[in-house]
Amino acid sequence: MSSASSIEFDPSALPAARSVAHHSRPAVRTIQVGLLGLGNVGQAVARLAAGVTPLSERGWRFQVAGALVRDTRRARDCPLPARLTTDAAAFLRGSYDVVIEALGTIEPARTLIARLLGRGIPVVTANKALVAAEGASLAALAARRGTSLRYEASALAGVPFLGALDARPLVSDLHHCVGVVNGTSNFILSRLAADGASFADALAAAQALGMTEPDPSRDLDGLDACDKLMLLASIFGWGRFPPDAVDVCGIRDVTGRDSAAARTVGCTIKPLVCASRDGATVSGFIGPTLVPLDHPLAALTGTLSGIQLSGRFISDLCFSGPGAGPDITAATLLDDAVESLSSAPTRLRLPRVPAEPLAAAPAVTEWFVRAQFPGFVPDPATVRSVLSGFGVAVQHVTGAEDEACWLLLAPASRQQIVEVEAALRETHRIRCVSFRAIGGACAWSMTRA
Ligand SMILES: NC(=O)c1ccc[n+]([C@@H]2O[C@H](COP(=O)([O-])OP(=O)(O)OC[C@H]3O[C@@H](n4cnc5c(N)ncnc54)[C@H](OP(=O)(O)O)[C@@H]3O)[C@@H](O)[C@H]2O)c1
Numbered sequence: 001m002s003s004a005s006s007i008e009f010d011p012s013a014l015p016a017a018r019s020v021a022h023h024s025r026p027a028v029r030t031i032q033v034g035l036l037g038l039g040n041v042g043q044a045v046a047r048l049a050a051g052v053t054p055l056s057e058r059g060w061r062f063q064v065a066g067a068l069v070r071d072t073r074r075a076r077d078c079p080l081p082a083r084l085t086t087d088a089a090a091f092l093r094g095s096y097d098v099v100i101e102a103l104g105t106i107e108p109a110r111t112l113i114a115r116l117l118g119r120g121i122p123v124v125t126a127n128k129a130l131v132a133a134e135g136a137s138l139a140a141l142a143a144r145r146g147t148s149l150r151y152e153a154s155a156l157a158g159v160p161f162l163g164a165l166d167a168r169p170l171v172s173d174l175h176h177c178v179g180v181v182n183g184t185s186n187f188i189l190s191r192l193a194a195d196g197a198s199f200a201d202a203l204a205a206a207q208a209l210g211m212t213e214p215d216p217s218r219d220l221d222g223l224d225a226c227d228k229l230m231l232l233a234s235i236f237g238w239g240r241f242p243p244d245a246v247d248v249c250g251i252r253d254v255t256g257r258d259s260a261a262a263r264t265v266g267c268t269i270k271p272l273v274c275a276s277r278d279g280a281t282v283s284g285f286i287g288p289t290l291v292p293l294d295h296p297l298a299a300l301t302g303t304l305s306g307i308q309l310s311g312r313f314i315s316d317l318c319f320s321g322p323g324a325g326p327d328i329t330a331a332t333l334l335d336d337a338v339e340s341l342s343s344a345p346t347r348l349r350l351p352r353v354p355a356e357p358l359a360a361a362p363a364v365t366e367w368f369v370r371a372q373f374p375g376f377v378p379d380p381a382t383v384r385s386v387l388s389g390f391g392v393a394v395q396h397v398t399g400a401e402d403e404a405c406w407l408l409l410a411p412a413s414r415q416q417i418v419e420v421e422a423a424l425r426e427t428h429r430i431r432c433v434s435f436r437a438i439g440g441a442c443a444w445s446m447t448r449a
Contacts, residue, residue: 026059031341034096034121035067036112038076038084041102041126042067044330046078053334060338066094068103068112088112098337101125102329110134117142117149122340124333126153132231150336155231156181156305157329161319162235163339170313174236178274178438179307180300181228183323184211184219185251185271189259189288190301193268196256211303221250222271222286229273229284232307238277238358241284245360246275247414249287253433258370261399261406262290267368268298269435274363283361285414290368290437296320362413366395366437369407369417374429378405386428390420408437 033049035042049062064081068091072084085091088108092115099116101123103109109130113123117138125131130138131154142149152162156179165172180186184206191202203220206212218224226248233241251271262269267290275284291298296318300306306320322328371383380397383405387394393410409417417434424430 028059028061030061030063031097031337032065032095033062033337034091034094034099034116035064035081035102036091036099036109037102037104038067038069038078038081039102039104040326041329041333042069042100043076043078044326045100045102045333046076046081048327048330048334050079055334055338062334062337065096066091092116096121098122098124098340100333100337101127101130102333103127104129106130106133110138113138113149114141117145117147120145120147122148122150122337124150124153124336124340126151126157126329126333128154128227128231131155132227132234135234148340150340151235152336153324153329153332155228155235156307156319156321157324157332158322159305159307159319160321160332160335161307164319171317172236172311173313174309174311175278176276176310177232177236177307178272178297179232180270180297180305181273181307182219182222182225182271183303183305184216185222185225185288186300186305186323187211187303188220189251189254189269189271192254192256193259193263194301196260198256199252199254217250220252222248225271225273225286229275229286232273233275233277233282236277238275238282239280240357241282242357242360245282245284245358247285247287247363249285249436251288254288254435255370257399257404258368258406258433258435261370262368264398265290265396265406265408267292267437269368270297270300272297272436272438274436274438276363277358278361280356280358281361282358283363285363285365285436288435290366290408290435292439295439362415363436364411364413366411367407367409367417367434368437369409369432369434370404371407371424372404372431372433374431375403377401377403380405383407386424386430387420390423392416392420 046064049064066083067081068085068088070086072086099121101109101113106129109127116123131151139149152160187206188202191197191205212219254269259269269288270291272289273286296308297306300320303323304320305323309317383397384394392412394407395410396408398406421432424432
């Protein structure tokens with residue numbers, strides 16, 4: 001007889017379990033999916049749901065029971081769902097095991113998700129704008145209703161890393177992140193670095209491959225990367241950024257010659273997002289950045305994405321993989337859907353954030369500066385002495401030829417660099433284009449000089 005605290009072992013259970021594992025096909029479970037949006041991502045979800053995948057081999061079948069769109073007459077490149085509607089109320093009347101949201105704007109997505117979570121239906125989303133702005137309150141609603149909101153596909157959909165951090169509050173107590181999060185910018189800068197293409201040619205190649213929107217400015221001017229940084233900050237529970245907390249710079253000023261000059265100092269130029277939180281203060285920047293070639297993010301060429309995280313207990317934890325596209329996003333969404341149905345409903349990390357926005361501190365980094373001299377070949381000694389007159393130490397000068405040279409400057413804020421640029425322009429007619437540098441680029445370049 002067993003006591004209340006002992007565990008009884010029933011040997012007959014073991015062969016039975018084995019026979020299920022080895023000889024039985026898994027029981028088939030058909031999941032009724034509701035799809036909010038049937039655009040690039042929604043169609044990829046519908047195609048994947050209908051196909052044969054490792055999920056179907058494990059007994060999961062998906063039936064897209066209904067989809068909400070703006071225009072039911074639009075041609076779709078996917079099996080059509082049982083019900084296609086433009087009427088949100090009609091969509092909500094459907095019966096779903098899980099709803100996948102791929103609408104792309106905060107409203108009506110927020111209202112619809114709140115209604116679904118309120119009914120206890122798990123929701124999976126790829127919508128970064130929504131998660132950044134409303135994720136915490138929706139996750140709290142899900143927890144109250146005993147269901148889940150999952151959003152792995154909203155942040156680096158091709159690099160599913162949030163699940164690895166989920167339920168690990170110590171490892172994910174983060175204070176620094178740096179990443180390559182915009183595939184289009186990375187593709188363009190990789191082309192400049194690889195074959196010295198002009199910026200216009202590299203952009204044209206990205207457009208020919210269908211990588212950009214008709215207006216590519218959100219990618220090229222750092223705005224998409226900024227949205228992703230805000231999303232990451234909210235997922236990390238850092239709190240709201242004040243508007244001036246992040247120094248945002250686009251990639252349009254980078255040239256093939258900048259890339260070549262970077263190579264001469266053992267570095268490459270990558271489109272980075274970078275942010276650090278120290279207590280209630282945050283600083284960050286977005287833009288083309290000089291990175292030593294031995295830095296993990298330097299290896300991410302083409303459309304690859306990646307992120308490096310540091311915190312109280314971990315440092316330089318890296319995740320990288322393919323940039324987001326409809327198919328990988330759909331795979332991450334369906335994996336999330338299965339997870340939301342297989343496990344006890346958990347609240348994915350979206351910690352309560354402080355009501356007060358964080359305070360902003362200027363990001364201080366090293367700099368890589370192209371100085372252009374009108375009509376004469378620069379003399380490095382003169383360059384050093386001119387800049388030291390402005391209180392900025394020049395660590396290294398490269399490529400002093402052909403009316404331009406590239407300088408590696410000791411750590412400074414954007415404000416200091418702007419003042420130096422203005423003074424050089426006014427007093428010496430020297431035009432500067434400045435990029436940030438990280439990862440000890442100055443020290444690295446000096447060992448290579
Ligand atoms: N594209 C990617 O590779 C990718 C990767 C990761 C994450 N995401 C995220 O996934 C989401 C969807 O992206 P997407 O590229 O699939 O966008 P999309 O092609 O523009 O598709 C949006 C879909 O939502 C529908 N829709 C939009 N507003 C609606 C409204 N008010 N009422 C009803 N239906 C509405 C549209 O209907 P119609 O078709 O009738 O116009 C369309 O089917 C976004 O949050 C995006 O950030 C996308």
